[in-house]
Amino acid sequence: MSDAPEISTPSFAMVRTLGLVSVICGIIIVGIYQVTLPAVNANKKLALERQVFKVIPSAKKVVTYFATPTGIIAAEGQDQPPAQGTIFYAVYDEANKLAGIAAEASSSGYADQVRVLYAYDVEKQAITGIGVISMRETPGIGDKILTDQAFLKNFEALDVHLADDMKALANAVKTVKHGTKTNPWQIDAIAGATVTSKAVGRGINESAQTLLPKLVPHLEQLKNKESPHDPN
Amino acid sequence: MTPTKTPPSSFDEFLDGIWKQNPIFVMVLGMCPTLAVTVSAVNAISMGLATTFVLGMSCMLVSMLRSAIPKQVRIASYIVIIATFVTVVDYAIQAISLDLYEALGAYIKLIVANCVLLGRAEAHAAKNPPLPATFNALGMGLGFTLGLFMIGCVREILGAGKLFGVALFGDHFQPWVVMVLPPGGFFVLAFWLIVFAAFRHFGNKRNAQLQGAQP
């Protein structure tokens, strides 16, 4: 094709250059990671605590755990749960008593994932509050899940008790049409924001169905801790 | 006017990036973040500054390494360099504010794919010494920031009745929801493009008239 043969660069030079570039870049990335890590972790912890305090007002301390099919293990500063594990937060009040469990539920809504944090009350075996972590629902319609009092009332005591075999919820959490809620495990949708309401219900159902069977049999482990291990 | 140590063209190039060759309104590059993160002025400025930082640093490095990088692997090298600084910015924003990090979402990582960056590296930094290259890149970055800011302002004022989070019109302001939705980005971008095009149009006309009058 080309009339004048180009001065070909020896492969070695290419490899050398790419290697050099990669080394420089690698050093920069590792450096910035080390520098920012403490601040990033502190930020994450703060953000999580802020969310948890919103759904469990009596909270004083939040400890991250992973629920696995074989038992509960403390997170010890780890970010990702092991295989088949689910992340959840044990929340303790001032007297170091277990005030509740918080966990995240997410499902796709009208625009994007709707991520909510819900509080699970151990005694009532019910969900006692939700807070939105992030969503991009239509302002004025979908974001009513934050403000609509009738909708939030669904989560004062949303029944999620397990079936006798401890394998799944006795009754799946379900979002129903506005005004047709008859059972404590149903969520009354907001008229005009059905898609978002359903996303919340679906997310909570999925999360509760996977988390609670792994968590409830081992609850004593969390309750009887006099001084819960602080991973931070 | 020009800083003493730089060649005379550097400062002009810096200004060019901001106005005459504005990456958003004139070159129409980097539309992905332009449409996606400009829902508020703060988001727009943070995104712009993050991009400016990546632009400046990567162009400087590209320019410094320009004689060492063989032609055949230049794009790969540029991308690696750009990706590095995007990672830097990604961590930095996480460390500064998680809220901002959530608001900007995937678009911080997508700075890698912003054509302004590769365009600058390929068209300018690879052919010029580090100082002018950095100046040019910073000008472009600030031009990009200015563009994002102009869009972000309009969208935040109409879409939320606020500017920098401060309410401007009192409690009863009716937000134009469409402005914070994706279509709003297109509308406002189009509006500014029209304004810029009109400026150029009438500017050219006046120049033509002046030139016609001179001889």
Next chain:
Amino acid sequence: MSMELRTSPHQHSGRDVPVIMRNVVYAMLPICAFSIWQYGLSAAALILVVTVSCLLAERINNQITCTVNTLSDWSATITGVILALTLPPSFPLWMGAVAGFASIWLGKSLFGGLGQNPFNPALIGRAFVQAAFPTAISTWAPAFSAHRFSEFIPSSLTAPFMTPPDIALWAKQQGIDAFTGATPLARWKFENISASAMDFLTGHVTASAGETSAILILLCGLYLAARKFLDWRIPVSVLGSAMLLAWVFHLVQPERYPSPTFVLLSGGLMLGAWFMATDMATSPVTPRGIWLYGALIGILTVVIRYFGGLTEGVMYAILIANAAGPLLDQFNQPRILGGKRGKS
């Protein structure tokens, strides 16, 4: 010196754009009058403000682009009147003005003016305010309130850029207890209550300013069709396909899906089928294309109403069909006499 060579057509029927457009405006006057009778001052002011803002937008556009004055072709007037009729009667006037400007600028001027616009400008305006002010555009006012000719519905007079006051409160003060603030379509969708056909025919339903009386719209549309100012095939295929699809659903699950009459008479389907889908600039011209275009609108309307997140689907159905129009034309070119089969 001067010799004129002309190609066909050699004779003009005398019907140019202004004549057609003016007649469409005439045909809409009874609908406007009925709307004013129902909602009083607010409806009158809304129709006026929206139309004037459309005309103003057109005028400003003429000024900026230095084109000839296009106000006299009546198209901006039509856009304004249709747009006003699709808005709720209690819609704040300033939002109406925003809708007017959006419809002319976004829907028409940007594409190059009348005839170049792929979408119905009035519906573009409505889609814009639907996205911008979702709450206001789904807030409905009661019809036939006692003082409707002496005072405005409070939300109409909202100061520019401000949130309209609550209508439910005002309705209660007016002594209208049964007012729910939901359209028949919303009541069907969320509460499964169907309104009776009689209510629709006489206008005793909650709805947009100009879509309450199905029978009046039908008569006005028939007048236009009879005088050949609109293509009768479009409304027939729109209404026919919607009715057919609704009938099938109703047969399969009568307790879940409403009767075809309800689908036909509720919401904006009548108004859309006769006055918006038939817009000449945005509908196909080939015979088969026209039928398909109408059917697409009817089917999409029913599908959006039944399965979508919105209660009303006519607007988006028409806009989508507008977009599909040129494609329908291209695939349905009639065979030229003597041409080969299968080639267009």
